[in-house]
Amino acid sequence: MTKAQRMTWQQVGTPHGWRSLLVLAGLVVTGLGWLGWPVWDSLTSPNRAQAQDEAPWVLAALVCGLFALAVAMWLDAGRRLDAMSVVVTLVVANTVVRAVLNPQAGGVEFVHALPLLAGMAVGAPAGFLVGASSALLSTITVGEPASTLPTQAFIWGLSGMLGGLLWRARPRVSWLCSLPLAVAAGLISGVLLNLMGWGQEPGTTLTSFHPGLPASEVISRLWSYTVETSLAFDLTRGITTALLLAVFGHPILAALRRSVGAEPPRPSPDPTTRSSPTRSPVVRTVPASTNCGTTTAKELSHDRHLHLTRAGGAHRVRR
Secondary structure, eight states: OOHHHHTTOOOOSOOOOHHHHHHHHHHHHHHHHHHTHHHHOTTTOOOHHHHHHHHHHHHHHHHHHHHHHHHHHHHHTTSOGGGGHHHHHHHHHHHHIIIIIOOOBTTBOOTTHHHHHHHHHHOHHHHHHHHHHHHHHHHHHHSOOOTTHHHHHHHHHHHHHHHGGGTTSOHHHHHHHHHHHHHHHHHHHHHHHHHHHHTTSBOSSTTSBOTTOOHHHHHHHHHHHHHHHTHHHHHHHHHHHHHHIIIIIHHHHHHHHHHHOSSOOOOOOOGGGOOOOOOOOEEEEOOOOTTGGGSOHHHHHHHHTOEEEETTEEEEEEO
8 A cells, every 4th residue: 555545544433542541441440439439448438528528529520530531532533623523412412301301200311322322333432421521511501510410420421431332333233232231221320329328328227338347248238228219210210211222222323323434434546556457378278189190290280389369368279
């Protein structure tokens, strides 16, 4: 491939490289470490008053992390602002969905479908960015932010990141696999949302959080608390998201993947370097005639050097 041909290759869509993956890994590890504080160190985990005091700083750290993720994706996309248009569009669309179409009753929520589709179409960094950013923007739009906003935004981002598991699958396969993934995301988000408030209020019952418990006992009590209080709501959330994906997911996913591009266009070959294929001469051996004894020496010499010219090369017939 010549240098002129290599210059015809271009990046399409919103690709993610090592920068965005590195920033995403830092955000997820830090967020899970902060959110899972009652699990890995139940003795020193903050109570509700301490969590409310720390919420503004945690929110500021999350906003800075999302900004760093957006910059990393922009760099991975070749410093093209138009490559981020799909992400911005999905953030705005999910904000409108929450403000206008989200009933927020009995666990019925429509806001987890678009982050999942973003991860499926563009990748895990885009899914996390769409989920977390739309949670922050929609909360500011529909009401005043609460101390639980950083955790809520982080969990929305995790839901979108799960869609990145299906990023390399074909559209139909990705769409079908997203249905059970949506139900699982509803359950996971419910458990994490419970961990946010449950670990800040110690109690004396068998399902309450108690400082000093080992991690296994904390997880067991957290699951028992989830089954008693919010499992039905979490399943409803996951099933609602799965139904939305079942009805609208495949056409939206196909449109998103077409908008970002499946692969860079292949360069056309240089016509000046194209050479026409040449055929090598074909040699056929014809069995000797049974009347060879009556053939004269002159005719035999003539037959041995007979040439037939055809389109595509010379063909020699030898007897």
